[in-house]
Amino acid sequence: MEGNPHFMQRAIELATANAQAHAGGPFGAIIVRDGEIIATGVNQVTSTNDPTAHAEVVAIREACRALGSFRLTGCVVYTSCEPCPMCLAALYWAHVDAIFYGNSASDAADAGFADAFLYAELSRPHDQRKIPMTRLLAEDAIESFEVWHALPNRINY
Numbered sequence: 001m002e003g004n005p006h007f008m009q010r011a012i013e014l015a016t017a018n019a020q021a022h023a024g025g026p027f028g029a030i031i032v033r034d035g036e037i038i039a040t041g042v043n044q045v046t047s048t049n050d051p052t053a054h055a056e057v058v059a060i061r062e063a064c065r066a067l068g069s070f071r072l073t074g075c076v077v078y079t080s081c082e083p084c085p086m087c088l089a090a091l092y093w094a095h096v097d098a099i100f101y102g103n104s105a106s107d108a109a110d111a112g113f114a115d116a117f118l119y120a121e122l123s124r125p126h127d128q129r130k131i132p133m134t135r136l137l138a139e140d141a142i143e144s145f146e147v148w149h150a151l152p153n154r155i156n157y
Contacts, residue, residue, distance in 0.1 A: 003100035007032055007078040010040075012102055015055070015080035018042040026111070029055040029079040031063040031072065031096070038075060039063035055079060056087035060094050070157060071095045081108050084115045085122060093157070 007030050014028025024043035031039040041059030045051055056079055064070055072094040081103040083091060091099055109116045126133040148154060 001076070001098045003076075003078065003098075004032070004035075007037070007076075008100055008102060010037070011055075011078040011080045014040060014042050018055075023047050024053070025055075025113070027055040027080055029059040029077060031059050031075050031077055033067075033072075033075045038066055052086065054084065054087050056083055057090050060090055064094070073097065076100070081105075082115075084108075084113075085118045 011028045011030045014030070015026045016028075018024050018028060019026035024045055024047050027043040029041045030037055039059045039062035041055045041057070041062060043055045044053035044058055047053075056077065059077070060072065063072055063075065073096075075094075075096050076098045077091060077096050078100045079087075079102070082101045082105045083099065084105075088099075103111075105115045105119070121129050
């Protein structure tokens with residue numbers, strides 16, 4: 001699949017304008033379906049005090065509202081920077097068809113963004129991570145999955 005430079009340029013313009021306006025970080029994203037922009041997003045982490053308000057996540061939320069679906073199958077994402085682990089996971093959960101990006105994760109690291117740290121953390125065993133992770137009440141917690149699995153009308157995602 002080939003990307004469309006017009007849409008990438010638009011994502012870059014959003015990122016640059018967002019940085020110039022001091023509205024958030026220098027990140028922009030566009031979601032396209034059938035050659036039409038369905039949604040856009042810019043980084044709003046500092047303007048909304050929401051650490052999950054990355055450009056891709058903002059665009060995913062807008063696209064899902066616009067399409068009335070939690071699946072973005074048939075959609076392509078253009079983002080000004082290689083998605084961080086959170087955004088990449090969100091794009092996979094959304095089932096997009098393709099991702100095109102401008103800046104790389106190493107470009108983001110050079111600009112002071114900690115994506116490399118997060119990628120490294122995810123590869124470490126739980127007991128070696130900076131934020132401790134400990135499993136608790138596993139025998140009780142499994143009940144919610146058992147109930148879910150037994151639902152005949154569940155919506156898988």
